[in-house]
Amino acid sequence: xxxxxxxxxxxxxxxxxxxxxxxxxxxxxxxxxxxxxxxxxxxxxxxxxxxxxxxxxxxxxxxxxxxxxxxxxxxxxxxxxxxxxxxxxxxxxxxxxxxxxxxxxxxxxxxxxxxxxxxxxxxxxxxxxxxxxxxxxxxxxxxxxxxxxxxxxxxxxxxxxxxxxxxxxxxxxxxxxxxxxxxxxxxxxxxxxxxxxxxxxxxxxxxxxxxxxxxxxxxxxxxxxxxxxxxxxxxxxxxxxxxxxxxxxxxxxxxxxx
Amino acid sequence: xxxxxxxxxxxxxxxxxxxxxxxxxxxxxxxxxxxxxxxxxxxxxxxxxxxxxxxxxxxxxxxxxxxxxxxxxxxxxxxxxxxxxxxxxxxxxxxxxxxxxxxxxxxxxxxxxxxxxxxxxxxxxxxxxxxxxxxxxxxxxxxxxxxxxxxxxxxxxxxxxxxxxxxxxxxxxxxxxxxxxxxxxxxxxxxxxxxxxxxxxxxxxxxxxxxxxxxxxxxxxxxxxxxxxxxxxxxxxxxxxxxxxxxxxxxxxxxxxx
DNA sequence: AAGCGTTGTTCCACATAATGGAACTGCGTT
DNA sequence: AACGCAGTTCCATTATGTGGAACAACGCTT
Numbered sequence: 001x002x003x004x005x006x007x008x009x010x011x012x013x014x015x016x017x018x019x020x021x022x023x024x025x026x027x028x029x030x031x032x033x034x035x036x037x038x039x040x041x042x043x044x045x046x047x048x049x050x051x052x053x054x055x056x057x058x059x060x061x062x063x064x065x066x067x068x069x070x071x072x073x074x075x076x077x078x079x080x081x082x083x084x085x086x087x088x089x090x091x092x093x094x095x096x097x098x099x100x101x102x103x104x105x106x107x108x109x110x111x112x113x114x115x116x117x118x119x120x121x122x123x124x125x126x127x128x129x130x131x132x133x134x135x136x137x138x139x140x141x142x143x144x145x146x147x148x149x150x151x152x153x154x155x156x157x158x159x160x161x162x163x164x165x166x167x168x169x170x171x172x173x174x175x176x177x178x179x180x181x182x183x184x185x186x187x188x189x190x191x192x193x194x195x196x197x198x199x200x201x202x203x204x205x206x207x208x209x210x211x212x213x214x215x216x217x218x219x220x221x222x223x224x225x226x227x228x229x230x231x232x233x234x235x236x237x238x239x240x241x242x243x244x245x246x247x248x249x250x251x252x253x254x255x256x257x258x
Numbered sequence: 259x260x261x262x263x264x265x266x267x268x269x270x271x272x273x274x275x276x277x278x279x280x281x282x283x284x285x286x287x288x289x290x291x292x293x294x295x296x297x298x299x300x301x302x303x304x305x306x307x308x309x310x311x312x313x314x315x316x317x318x319x320x321x322x323x324x325x326x327x328x329x330x331x332x333x334x335x336x337x338x339x340x341x342x343x344x345x346x347x348x349x350x351x352x353x354x355x356x357x358x359x360x361x362x363x364x365x366x367x368x369x370x371x372x373x374x375x376x377x378x379x380x381x382x383x384x385x386x387x388x389x390x391x392x393x394x395x396x397x398x399x400x401x402x403x404x405x406x407x408x409x410x411x412x413x414x415x416x417x418x419x420x421x422x423x424x425x426x427x428x429x430x431x432x433x434x435x436x437x438x439x440x441x442x443x444x445x446x447x448x449x450x451x452x453x454x455x456x457x458x459x460x461x462x463x464x465x466x467x468x469x470x471x472x473x474x475x476x477x478x479x480x481x482x483x484x485x486x487x488x489x490x491x492x493x494x495x496x497x498x499x500x501x502x503x504x505x506x507x508x509x510x511x512x513x514x515x516x
Numbered sequence: 517a518a519g520c521g522t523t524g525t526t527c528c529a530c531a532t533a534a535t536g537g538a539a540c541t542g543c544g545t546t
Numbered sequence: 547a548a549c550g551c552a553g554t555t556c557c558a559t560t561a562t563g564t565g566g567a568a569c570a571a572c573g574c575t576t
Contacts, residue, residue, distance in 0.1 A: 007307040007311055008267075009562070010267065010271050010307045010311060011310075011311065013268050017331060020334075024334060025338050028553095029553060030552060030553085033553095038536090039535080039536045040537095041538095041556085042534080042536065044555085045534080045535090049265040049269070050268070052269075053268060054366060060467070062553075065339070066331055066338075068364060068373075069371075072279065072390070073324055073389075074333075075387075076279040077279075077324035077325070078329060079282075080282055080324075109312070129333075130329065133333075209318070211318055213318055266532090266533055267562080270563090287523070288523060288524080291523095291524095296564095297564080297565045297566075298565085298566095299525080299564075299566075300564060303563080320523085517576105518575105518576090520575080520576100521572105521574085522572085522574090523573095526567105527568085529564105530564080530565095534561070535560070537557100538556090538557100539556080540555075541552105542551105543550105543551090544552100545549085546550105
């Protein structure tokens with residue numbers, strides 16, 4: 001009963017996009033060939049088609065980068081996203097209350113994708129993180145979101161994670177994560193205690209559509225040297241309240257049917 | 259000698275993405291079917307594949323929206339873009355000098371895609387416009403960029419434009435645009451005199467890679483009621499200087515070969 | 517509440533488009 | 547100048563997408 005049939009031709013094209021994205025810089029033909037193992041003829045045609053569609057861009061030195069059309073698609077995806085729109089005022093309020101960086105993220109497979117961000121120091125480019133994907137198992141938003149999944153679904157996902165210890169405090173086994181998620185599910189909020197990046201911790205709370213087809217979370221993030229664990233814990237009610245308000249706004253605005 | 263072969267399967271998948279993007283809001287199956295004319299079976303499979311790849315997302319009410327993975331691709335595309343990176347300090351400087359909104363855009367076919375923006379009033383969401391596509395023929399950046407194309411290429415593009423008079427001042431014929439572009443090419447800068455949106459005008463200057471495989475521009479935009487045409491003209495040297503500095507930085511940093 | 521029209525889903529014989537090995541081109545290197 | 551490798555083109559084979567039609571699910575009307 002294997003249901004996950006391949007996406008055929010499309011999957012191969014997306015694999016090319018993904019390889020370029022993972023590289024994080026322009027890649028040459030040969031590097032791509034090694035990364036995804038497509039024979040030269042096939043890869044060449046894929047790139048050629050992607051370029052015609054504006055999804056890939058060739059530099060004059062025969063290196064390839066992601067195309068500008070992806071920006072346009074993302075711009076629309078972002079602007080027309082209801083969850084983000086509904087959450088926005090609550091992010092601002094939470095930021096006003098804490099004066100620290102507030103994130104909104106959504107769970108996509110095993111990753112959290114950040115949909116929005118409000119940060120104290122506007123000097124840093126605001127959109128630098130929008131769209132960024134991070135592992136769910138070592139981020140506050142990610143753990144809060146995972147904890148909201150139905151038990152069966154949660155277990156499947158947890159068991160397919162490839163753990164990497166980003167810091168000494170990273171939860172690095174399925175068993176530990178499972179235990180942590182149960183705790184988070186019970187108390188309704190999560191911490192990231194320097195699990196992704198040393199010196200950065202956060203408090204997070206889950207948000208979700210009523211049918212949980214969409215799960216995500218919000219968080220308040222701060223450097224450990226400036227904000228104590230105690231302070232973080234004192235913010236939990238604020239974070240939880242914001243999350244609850246978002247949840248209820250979602251339930252109201254997207255209808256009980258959703 | 260028709261060279262523009264179709265992109266086959268990929269093209270049809272992208273047509274679906276494009277239709278959803280154009281709608282600017284979640285669309286239902288039937289609407290998509292009408293928009294792109296794919297038979298139900300085909301459309302259903304395309305959507306199914308796009309969803310498996312995370313490029314499309316289904317709402318519980320059977321409407322489809324662009325997927326979160328597009329945000330991630332765009333995030334990488336934006337962060338790893340050298341032109342944007344090189345231009346950034348010059349945008350900031352131009353903003354400092356004028357205290358008005360500064361744009362960086364790149365020409366993609368017949369459209370300008372905005373890569374960056376620095377605006378005076380930070381109250382408005384900064385990334386609201388990043389990735390946005392606008393017609394080239396009625397924007398300052400677009401006209402400046404078109405004017406930099408080799409004559410033959412420019413004429414081909416101008417002749418394939420479908421003009422729409424957004425305002426009474428919009429240039430709406432290929433002949434008028436051609437004349438305007440020649441003028442712009444000679445003097446080295448462009449204005450948008452309320453041609454896209456009544457009450458908004460701007461001064462722009464072209465930027466380009468040395469081989470002109472990439473053309474774009476920067477602009478200073480302001481509402482007419484607050485900034486006079488005279489003021490705009492006085493800013494032209496600043497805009498031109500910033501553009502020239504970007505051009506020379508590009509030439510240096512991306513190498514004479516590029 | 518039943519029936520009907522609309523909307524979305526599945527299936528399968530067929531046609532088309534993708535595949536990839538191999539031969540080729542051209543650029544950079546010694 | 548000749549070598550080697552990155553990148554490109556070609557084409558017979560094969561896998562994949564195609565779309566009509568039959569089917570299922572939903573919601574709206576009577």
